[in-house]
Structures are given as structure tokens and as C-alpha cells.
Amino acid sequence: MSARLMQGNEAVAEGAIAAGVRFFGGYPITPSTEIAEMMAKLLPKVGGTFIQMEDEIASMGVILGASLAGKKVLTASSGPGISLKQELIGYASATEIPAVIVNVQRVGPSTGQPTAPSQGDVMQARWGTHGDHSIIAISPWSVREAFDLTIKSVNYAERFRVPVILLMDEIVGHLRENVELPAENEIEIYPRRAPKISRAEGYEPYAPDEDLVPNIANFGEGYHVHVTGLIHDETGFPVGSPKVTEDSIRRMHEKIERAADEIIEVQQEFMDDAEFAVVAFGGTARTAYEAVLNARAKGLKVGFVRLITIWPFADKIIAQLAKKVRGILVAELNYGQLVGEVQRAANGACLVKLCRKYDMTIFEPEEILASIENLVAEVK
Amino acid sequence: METRSYEKYFRQNRLPHLWCPGCGNGIAMKAIVQAIEHKEGWTQDNTIIVSGIGCSSRASGYMDFDTLHTAHGRAIPFATGIKMANPELNVVVITGDGDCTAIGGNHFIHGCRRNVDLTVILFNNNIYGMTGGQASPMTPLGKKATTAPYGSIDRPFDACKLAEAAGATYVARSTAFHVQHLVKMIEDGMDCKGFSFIEAMVQCPTAYGRRNKIGEPAKMMAWMRDNAVMKNAWDKLPDDKKTAEKFPIGLFYKAETETYDSAYHRIQEMAGVTA
Ligand SMILES: Cc1ncc(C[n+]2csc(CCOP(=O)(O)OP(=O)(O)O)c2C)c(N)n1
Ligand code: SF4
Ligand SMILES: [Mg+2]
Numbered sequence: 001m002s003a004r005l006m007q008g009n010e011a012v013a014e015g016a017i018a019a020g021v022r023f024f025g026g027y028p029i030t031p032s033t034e035i036a037e038m039m040a041k042l043l044p045k046v047g048g049t050f051i052q053m054e055d056e057i058a059s060m061g062v063i064l065g066a067s068l069a070g071k072k073v074l075t076a077s078s079g080p081g082i083s084l085k086q087e088l089i090g091y092a093s094a095t096e097i098p099a100v101i102v103n104v105q106r107v108g109p110s111t112g113q114p115t116a117p118s119q120g121d122v123m124q125a126r127w128g129t130h131g132d133h134s135i136i137a138i139s140p141w142s143v144r145e146a147f148d149l150t151i152k153s154v155n156y157a158e159r160f161r162v163p164v165i166l167l168m169d170e171i172v173g174h175l176r177e178n179v180e181l182p183a184e185n186e187i188e189i190y191p192r193r194a195p196k197i198s199r200a201e202g203y204e205p206y207a208p209d210e211d212l213v214p215n216i217a218n219f220g221e222g223y224h225v226h227v228t229g230l231i232h233d234e235t236g237f238p239v240g241s242p243k244v245t246e247d248s249i250r251r252m253h254e255k256i257e258r259a260a261d262e263i264i265e266v267q268q269e270f271m272d273d274a275e276f277a278v279v280a281f282g283g284t285a286r287t288a289y290e291a292v293l294n295a296r297a298k299g300l301k302v303g304f305v306r307l308i309t310i311w312p313f314a315d316k317i318i319a320q321l322a323k324k325v326r327g328i329l330v331a332e333l334n335y336g337q338l339v340g341e342v343q344r345a346a347n348g349a350c351l352v353k354l355c356r357k358y359d360m361t362i363f364e365p366e367e368i369l370a371s372i373e374n375l376v377a378e379v380k
Numbered sequence: 381m382e383t384r385s386y387e388k389y390f391r392q393n394r395l396p397h398l399w400c401p402g403c404g405n406g407i408a409m410k411a412i413v414q415a416i417e418h419k420e421g422w423t424q425d426n427t428i429i430v431s432g433i434g435c436s437s438r439a440s441g442y443m444d445f446d447t448l449h450t451a452h453g454r455a456i457p458f459a460t461g462i463k464m465a466n467p468e469l470n471v472v473v474i475t476g477d478g479d480c481t482a483i484g485g486n487h488f489i490h491g492c493r494r495n496v497d498l499t500v501i502l503f504n505n506n507i508y509g510m511t512g513g514q515a516s517p518m519t520p521l522g523k524k525a526t527t528a529p530y531g532s533i534d535r536p537f538d539a540c541k542l543a544e545a546a547g548a549t550y551v552a553r554s555t556a557f558h559v560q561h562l563v564k565m566i567e568d569g570m571d572c573k574g575f576s577f578i579e580a581m582v583q584c585p586t587a588y589g590r591r592n593k594i595g596e597p598a599k600m601m602a603w604m605r606d607n608a609v610m611k612n613a614w615d616k617l618p619d620d621k622k623t624a625e626k627f628p629i630g631l632f633y634k635a636e637t638e639t640y641d642s643a644y645h646r647i648q649e650m651a652g653v654t655a
Contacts, residue, residue, distance in 0.1 A: 046653070054487065058487055065458035068458075219428050222425040
């Protein structure tokens with residue numbers, strides 16, 4: 001396939017189609033709207049369905065219904081819309097309905113700065129809905145990666161039957177780059193899980209498979225499945241027992257924790273001789289990379305660490321990193337969110353400093369470079 | 381004697397239900413499965429029951445189909461997703477007066493407007509039953525609730541008028557007393573392609589009847605018998621006879637309009653569907 005000039009949001013829509021997404025429900029909001037617009041155009045061509053709902057709660061509801069009826073589903077939003085989606089993100093987590101939620105982050109809280117970039121939803125992505133729950137969040141830094149990670153999000157949602165947040169930011173969402181997309185046969189697709197035994201053989205929709213993920217039958221296939229947001233046992237029916245409650249919440253966490261090493265992806269550059277490291281993700285990582293190059297040109301031994309997976313958090317990798325380097329700089333476009341996780345994982349093994357920005361503009365490489373120099377000076 | 385052939389539509393191992401003795405929800409739930417039984421081509425495998433949250437919405441768990449107990453107020457968006465994803469399925473929504481017209485009010489009117497082929501049955505007990513008797517948007521003026529201890533001053537919705545104004549293509553009302561009629565209203569709604577809305581008035585002796593001194597369940601049903609007026613008779617009733625207690629039942633509105641699911645099929649063809 002030849003290279004094509006494409007926007008990050010457009011790459012998400014193309015990635016969704018390539019991943020087999022056949023249902024999109026949404027509500028317009030900047031800076032995510034292009035995804036809905038593209039899906040409205042593309043989905044009917046491939047026999048899929050686009051539907052504009054009355055709000056973001058309904059957008060979540062409609063995709064969860066469609067997912068239960070057997071479709072791979074995706075929705076996209078930002079800021080206030082993501083807040084509205086939280087109720088049913090929790091429902092998806094509790095009922096283990098596969099769904100992908102794209103969050104093209106903008107400045108908040110509230111209406112904030114609707115067209116300006118931010119990375120202020122790091123913690124919301126993990127803890128936005130109430131109660132203990134599991135979730136996966138991954139974050140691309142380029143247009144091509146927006147395509148690839150959309151496919152990965154859909155595959156994770158299907159494989160783990162968990163809501164997956166594609167944590168974009170306005171920088172990547174509205175970035176235009178020349179990209180070459182992979183051919184269809186180069187794309188790996190995780191199919192919808194299916195029951196392994198019949199009802200007569202004692203099929204239970206919420207009985208976990210070996211990987212702790214249940215093989216819940218799609219609606220309309222004769223299994224008479226019951227789905228509820230109440231805590232339920234393997235039959236899917238609510239049970240008011242402490243044991244079932246504990247088992248159910250534990251399994252939901254463990255199904256992700258067990259696969260964490262596989263899910264967690266981190267890009268590391270210039271680490272061989274690094275004495276310091278810059279940790280960043282998403283659009284900010286592009287500037288951080290530039291700053292690391294500049295620091296290296298000045299003779300500073302700085303490495304570059306980009307978190308592709310935000311949740312589950314890269315605890316082990318950061319712990320190892322903290323033992324290797326003398327200082328870590330976390331660059332993020334918010335008041336300071338990811339830095340807390342890095343500090344927790346580093347557990348005092350090295351100095352962890354924050355390079356933050358929350359004035360609706362993106363980082364300049366010089367700003368991050370100055371923070372690197374401060375960190376180096378502080379340690380030396 | 382009535383055969384009990386409808387029993388196969390219930391999950392026997394989930395019974396007895398958790399509703400209070402004398403609650404009207406069971407009557408409405410049974411009316412739904414009887415309507416399904418009458419419907420040619422509607423089977424337990426191709427019919428999906430979707431509910432919200434509330435006493436009424438617990439019905440889905442007792443019914444032996446693929447069933448979906450969603451979040452408070454959200455049943456209609458989920459049902460919309462199921463029907464649009466697989467138009468071959470018959471999709472029935474069970475909701476309460478609070479579920480449908482308070483927290484789910486916006487989804488309700490947009491469901492009516494969009495006209496996806498769904499059958500929505502509102503179990504109206506005029507109260508928030510599950511949470512112990514707070515006022516709902518369908519609690520009549522002056523009636524008492526835990527959150528309206530001196531009587532409600534909130535003007536209630538007429539859900540049928542709301543549904544019609546919002547674009548539903550089938551609108552009817554019946555009661556837990558008029559069982560045969562209720563079954564017929566639901567069945568006709570299922571026949572009608574499009575967003576069909578049926579308000580089933582049900583008694584909640586525990587959270588509504590007792591507080592409002594209406595009496596035990598049988599008295600509440602006698603009240604329905606005495607105050608419900610068939611639509612034809614209602615239309616002829618002089619205004620001074622239409623007292624606050626009296627209300628019409630029957631078919632209020634029916635129209636044939638292209639459903640959203642079939643309209644979308646046209647869109648797919650226009651887009652040059654390949655798959
Ligand atoms: C978001 C949310 N808010 C509040 C509740 C608490 N709640 C559960 S059921 C209910 C009211 C149900 O009333 P109605 O829909 O009339 O159903 P009924 O119990 O009367 O059948 C409320 C407020 C909830 N479950 N979720
Ligand atoms: S509280 Fe009312 S609606 Fe709920 S089960 Fe009891 S009688 Fe029925
Ligand atoms: Mg009620």
C-alpha cells in the first residue's frame with residue numbers, strides 16, 4: 001500500500017475498520033469528532049452500523065448492546081463526554097462486555113479548553129468509574145501507531161472482555177503524517193470468544209476459561225444468557241454472598257494482572273549508557289524524544305522511555321529503570337498524574353522529578369531539556 | 381381452565397421472585413410472555429429482554445431468554461444497540477416509571493423519535509419501588525412519597541402523551557386488573573414495526589399503596605377497575621366526568637413509519653455495502 005497523508009483521528013477510524021469494528025455509537029465533541037465522522041462514512045460500506053446518540057451515556061449503552069449481539073464495537077469522545085461514559089464503562093467492566101473507548105484528551109476540568117491538548121485524564125482512565133475494576137489503557141504517539149493501537153485495543157477488548165481506553169491526546173488526534181498502512185494479511189485479529197460447551201453440557205456464561213476470561217455467548221445464539229451489573233456468579237445471576245463478591249472482583253483484576261507482562265509495552269531508547277531517563281507518553285513523548293536528542297548532543301547521558309501501555313502500569317520496568325539510573329524526569333501535559341505512579345514504582349531507588357505543563361500549549365523541546373539539566377544538576 | 385403453557389418462558393430455578401405479595405409486576409411480566417407466546421416466530425432464542433434498574437426491571441432475570449439487566453434508565457440505548465446490530469432479533473424493554481421517565485427520560489424520547497423496532501413496556505407503579513417509595517415523575521399530584529411526605533407538588537408526566545409527541549409509532553395503556561386487555565395491547569405493540577410503547581399500570585402496595593392509604597393489593601386493583609375507561613368511551617365522556625382519578629386505557633396512537641433499522645439498511649446500500 002502506498003503512503004497516504006492521514007490525521008491521527010482518521011487513523012483510528014481506519015484501524016477500527018481493519019480490526020473488525022462494525023458498530024460505532026457516538027456524540028460529537030472536539031477534538032474527537034473526526035473519528036465519528038469517518039465512521040459514519042466508512043461503516044455502512046462494510047455492512048456495519050454508525051449511530052449518533054443523544055448523549056455519551058447512550059453512546060456507551062448502544063455499543064454495549066451491539067457488542068452483546070456479537071459486533072466488535074468502538075466509541076470516541078473527549079473531556080466532558082468521557083466523564084459521562086464512566087457509568088457504563090463500569091458496567092462493561094462488571095459484565096465483561098468487550099468495548100473500546102477512544103479518549104482524545106483536551107484541557108479540563110469541565111468544558112476547559114475544548115480545542116487545546118492535555119494529558120489530564122491519566123488517572124480518570126484508570127479510576128474514572130466507581131468501584132474496584134479492571135481496565136486497559138494504551139496511548140499512541142504517531143498517526144501510524146494510532147492505527148496499530150486501535151487494532152490492539154479491539155483485540156485486547158475481545159481477548160480479555162474488558163473495556164479498553166485508547167488514550168489519545170489532541171496532539172496525536174490532529175497530527176497529520178504520511179503513513180503506510182499494513183496490508184490486510186499483516187493484521188492480526190482476535191476473534192470474538194465463543195462457548196466451548198453447549199447448554200446441555202452445563203454451559204455457564206461467566207465460568208472463566210484457563211486465562212480467567214469467560215466465554216460469554218452472543219445474544220441470539222440460544223444460550224439464554226443473563227447479563228447484570230449486579231455482582232454475579234458463574235451462572236451470570238446475582239448472588240449476595242461475600243465469597244462470590246470477593247471471587248468476582250479478584251478474578252476481574254487477575255485476568256489482566258496475569259497477562260500484564262504481555263500487555264505492558266514500553267519503548268526504550270539510548271538506555272545502554274543512560275544515567276538519567278525521561279519518561280513520557282503520547283504526543284508529549286515526541287517532544288521529549290527531541291529533548292533527549294538535544295541533551296545527548298550536549299553530552300548528557302539521558303535515555304528515553306515511552307510508555308505505550310499506561311494501564312496496567314509498567315511497575316516492573318520502572319522499578320528496574322530506577323535502579324539503573326540516577327534520576328528520572330516525567331514529562332506530562334498536566335498538573336502531575338503519571339509522576340505519582342513512577343514515584344511509587346521507583347520506590348525511592350532514584351530521584352523522580354516532574355516536568356509539567358498545563359497552560360493549553362504543548363511542550364517545547366527546550367522546556368523539557370531545561371528540566372533535564374536541572375535534574376542532572378540536582379543529582380550531581 | 382387456562383393452560384400453563386407460558387411457564388416455559390420462566391427460569392423456574394430463579395423463582396419464587398423477590399416481589400412483595402400482591403405486587404403487580406408479576407401480572408405484567410406474565411402478560412408479556414403470554415403476548416410472546418401468541419406471536420408467531422417469536423421464540424426464546426430470538427427474543428431478547430432488556431431492562432433497567434428497579435423492582436420492575438428485575439423481571440428480566442426471571443424470564444428464560446437472553447436477558448439484559450442494564451443500568452438505571454439505560455435500557456433503551458442498550459436495546460437500540462442489540463436491534464441495530466442484529467435486526468433479526470425481537471427486542472423487548474421492561475422499565476419502571478422512574479427508570480423510563482426520570483433518569484432515562486432523554487433516552488426514552490429519543491428512542492421514540494428514532495423509531496427503532498422495539499417494544500417498550502413501562503411498569504407504572506407511580507413510585508420508586510425498589511428504593512423504598514420516593515416520588516417519581518409519574519407520582520400523581522398530592523400523593524405521598526418518602527421524599528414528598530406532605531404530598532407531591534411535582535406535576536406528573538403522562539408517559540403515553542410523551543411517547544406519542546416524541547414520535548413513537550404505537551402507544552397504548554392498560555392495567556394489571558385488565559389482564560386480557562394488557563396482553564392484547566402488548567401483542568399488538570409487538571406486531572407493530574417501530575418503537576411501540578405500552579404503559580402497564582401496576583400496583584405497588586408496599587411503597588405506594590400503604591403510604592397513600594389506598595389499601596391492600598385487591599383494593600388497588602379495584603381502583604384500576606373503577607377508574608380505567610376504555611379509549612372509545614373516554615373520547616365520548618363529557619369533560620366534567622373526566623375527574624382526576626379517571627384515566628383512559630387502550631390504543632392511543634398507531635402509525636406506519638419506516639423504522640430506523642430498515643432506514644439504515646438503505647444507507648448501507650447507498651454507501652455501496654460490500655460485506
Ligand atoms: C444512577 C442510579 N441512581 C439511583 C439508583 C437507585 N435506584 C435504584 S431503582 C430506583 C428507582 C426505581 O424506580 P422505578 O423505575 O419506578 O422502578 P420500580 O422499582 O418502581 O419498579 C433508584 C432511584 C441507581 N440504581 N442508579
Ligand atoms: S416495593 Fe412495590 S414494586 Fe417493589 S416489589 Fe414491593 S410491591 Fe412490588
Ligand atoms: Mg416505579
